[in-house]
Amino acid sequence: MFREWFVPIIKNGINDPRNLKPQINLHILKKLISYKVAKTPLAIMLEPACRCNLNCPLCTTPHKYMTRKQGIMNFETYQKIVNDVKDFALVFYYNFAGEPFLNPHLLEMINEAAKHKIFSVVDTNATLLTNKRIKEILDSSLNVLVVNIDHIKKKPFEEFRLGANFNRTIQGIKKLCDLKKKEKRGFPLIIAEVIVSRENEDNLQRIYDFAKYKIGVDKIWFKPICFPLHSKGFYEDHDIHELVEKYLPVKSPITRYTYNGEYIEMKNPKENCDWERKSLILWDGRVAACCFDYDGQYIFGNINDTSFLDIWNSQKYRYYREKLIKFKKLELCKNCSIL
Numbered sequence: 001m002f003r004e005w006f007v008p009i010i011k012n013g014i015n016d017p018r019n020l021k022p023q024i025n026l027h028i029l030k031k032l033i034s035y036k037v038a039k040t041p042l043a044i045m046l047e048p049a050c051r052c053n054l055n056c057p058l059c060t061t062p063h064k065y066m067t068r069k070q071g072i073m074n075f076e077t078y079q080k081i082v083n084d085v086k087d088f089a090l091v092f093y094y095n096f097a098g099e100p101f102l103n104p105h106l107l108e109m110i111n112e113a114a115k116h117k118i119f120s121v122v123d124t125n126a127t128l129l130t131n132k133r134i135k136e137i138l139d140s141s142l143n144v145l146v147v148n149i150d151h152i153k154k155k156p157f158e159e160f161r162l163g164a165n166f167n168r169t170i171q172g173i174k175k176l177c178d179l180k181k182k183e184k185r186g187f188p189l190i191i192a193e194v195i196v197s198r199e200n201e202d203n204l205q206r207i208y209d210f211a212k213y214k215i216g217v218d219k220i221w222f223k224p225i226c227f228p229l230h231s232k233g234f235y236e237d238h239d240i241h242e243l244v245e246k247y248l249p250v251k252s253p254i255t256r257y258t259y260n261g262e263y264i265e266m267k268n269p270k271e272n273c274d275w276e277r278k279s280l281i282l283w284d285g286r287v288a289a290c291c292f293d294y295d296g297q298y299i300f301g302n303i304n305d306t307s308f309l310d311i312w313n314s315q316k317y318r319y320y321r322e323k324l325i326k327f328k329k330l331e332l333c334k335n336c337s338i339l
């Protein structure tokens, strides 16, 4: 996802997202130089809320199996993050474990980051798009909003997004797209993300047409499904063969796994992990290893009592990044399905 947004960021600049003239502004250039020379991270994933209003059966960050404390990021912690990383961070992904819109300050946070030329991407289950929030989103500095449209029928949608109401969710997304067009707003770009499973692989064109022409999103992404095999307790609670039978695509090439009737394995795994150049900050300010570390097993420090760069350059974090994360040698990597 990061690379996909890298070019638009540079082309559009983020000073004025409505300015579509290709340009690299000075702030962006400085951040790119810092990334290359000082090896600071360009992208940071944040957790505005470690809480969710849904209970999706295959959530990759399932709260059910978490042993860490859950909560909402407060604005002071967030402000400290921005102050610490504003000179080199180019993108914030507000989408780790939970529903970001459960944080009442989310859009304020995004506006604060935008003052420092930090590009914003939010993934949401889109169930909380009230009329008021739709207006606030369009008035904010949000650059990209990713909404999930995995199905276009009520039953499978509500089963895959357990707790969501299909009609209300789709209406909310449509209202947002309609108002964005009516007010001729360039941003946020609204992306429909479709998780490809056996349940929808025969309908991908229909889902595309529905999202693009009936709802009016700007772009559609098809994403391979992940099974949260890394979650402690998931194996015990689930029959993997049943899950594979129900969800693993058999026709679509958009899949990360192969299955031989007994074992499920990654298809063409990459040798290296790009989390050695990114960072994850949990709701309580702790800096963790990667987006698979949903339970905060690998913690390198807390932003509330140490500066981000001190944590980033600490011996422990450097060792982990350069020797373990990069070469996928964490215990967690054995079941990682993102790479």
Ligand SMILES: C[S@@+](CC[C@H](N)C(=O)[O-])C[C@H]1O[C@@H](n2cnc3c(N)ncnc32)[C@H](O)[C@@H]1O
Pocket: 052, 056, 058, 059, 060, 061, 095, 096, 097, 098, 099, 100, 123, 124, 125, 146, 148, 193, 195, 223, 224, 225, 226, 227, 228
């Ligand atoms: C854990 S969610 C958090 C953000 C928000 N609650 C949401 O669902 O969009 C982050 C991303 O993971 C995606 N996701 C959830 N379960 C998944 C699965 N089993 N396979 C692939 N992606 C998944 C979501 O669609 C979302 O894009």
Ligand code: SF4
Pocket: 052, 053, 054, 055, 056, 058, 059, 060, 061, 097, 098, 099, 125, 161
């Ligand atoms: S809405 Fe997102 S965070 Fe919440 S359970 Fe579903 S996938 Fe997980």
Ligand code: SF4
Pocket: 273, 274, 275, 289, 290, 291, 292, 293, 325, 326, 328, 329, 330, 332, 333, 334, 336, 337, 338, 339
């Ligand atoms: S689990 Fe390992 S391979 Fe997967 S994202 Fe984390 S560090 Fe990278």
